[in-house]
Amino acid sequence: MTESFLIPLKGSMHIIAYGLLVPTLIILLLFVALVIVEMGSLLVEALGERRRSKVNIPELLNAFKEKDFEGIRDEIMNSSLLRRQKAALSELLKYNDLPGVSRQALARRLLGDEELYYARITSRTDLVARLGPMFGLMATLIPLGPGLIALGQGDTKTLADSLLIAFDATVTGLAAAGVAYAISQLRKRWYEDYLAGLEALMESLLEVLERE
Incomplete structure (x- = not known):
């Protein structure tokens, strides 16, 4: 009775x-394609704007203290800061006429927007780093069932094909997961440095605007 009930269930699960x-293999190939695209994007970022971004934050903060409002704006635009x-x-400078509390709220909002922007970039490779091994394991286990059946029937060719796919x-x-993890960690170090510098610059600007 139990065996007859399990037969259709086992067939359905199989x-x-x-x-x-097939969907699992397609997703794995999409992960590989995404990792290749992200590697190219990382290379462009490393050789492009990041390479030109050589800013001494303490010197820039000191320059803010010695200049007026317009001088600070020119100092920012002529610096090597990221776009x-x-x-x-x-x-933040555009709304310099706001009250102090409103300027601080605006600064927090701008900083939060930057954090979300960089988090969205790293979330793609974080997703591949987490899901890559899972889908790889799925695509490994699925062919083993037919392979074991073929082994019992003496069909070594089907067994070899199943093991090759696995x-x-x-x-x-x-x-894909390993490369994606490395890209995520490298970018997170970069972006933490960007955000720390931006936060320091915003705090200095708020002090200058308050003094003005």
């Missing part, structure tokens, strides 16, 4: 599991 093989850092600081999926998932 159909579902094997039907997931987004300049935009955030310029936005090993390739494991390597692909782990490779």
Whole structure:
């Protein structure tokens, strides 16, 4: 009785599991493509704006104290700060006539927007780093069922094909996850440095605007 009840269940699970093989392999290939795109983006970022961004934050903060409002604006725009850092600081300067509390709220909002922007960038590779091994494991286990059946029937060719798919999926998932994790960690170090510098500059600007 129990065996007759389990037969259709096992058949349904086998159909579902094997039907997931193709989507899983497609997702793994998409992960690899995304990692390649992110590697190119990282290289452009490293050789582009980041390479030109050589700012001595303490010197820039001292320059703020020695200049008036217009001088500070010129100092920011002529510096080697990142484009987004300049935009955030310029936005804060644009509303210099606001009360002190409102300026502080605006500064927190601008800083929060920058944090969200950089978090969205790193979330893509974080997702691959987490899901890559999971999908690699799925694509490893799914072909093993037919492979074991083929082994029992003496069909070594089907067994070899199933094992080849399983090993390739494991390597692909782990490779994509490993590279994505390295990209995420490198970018997070960069972005933490950007945000720390931006926060220091905003605090100095708020002090200058309060004095003005």
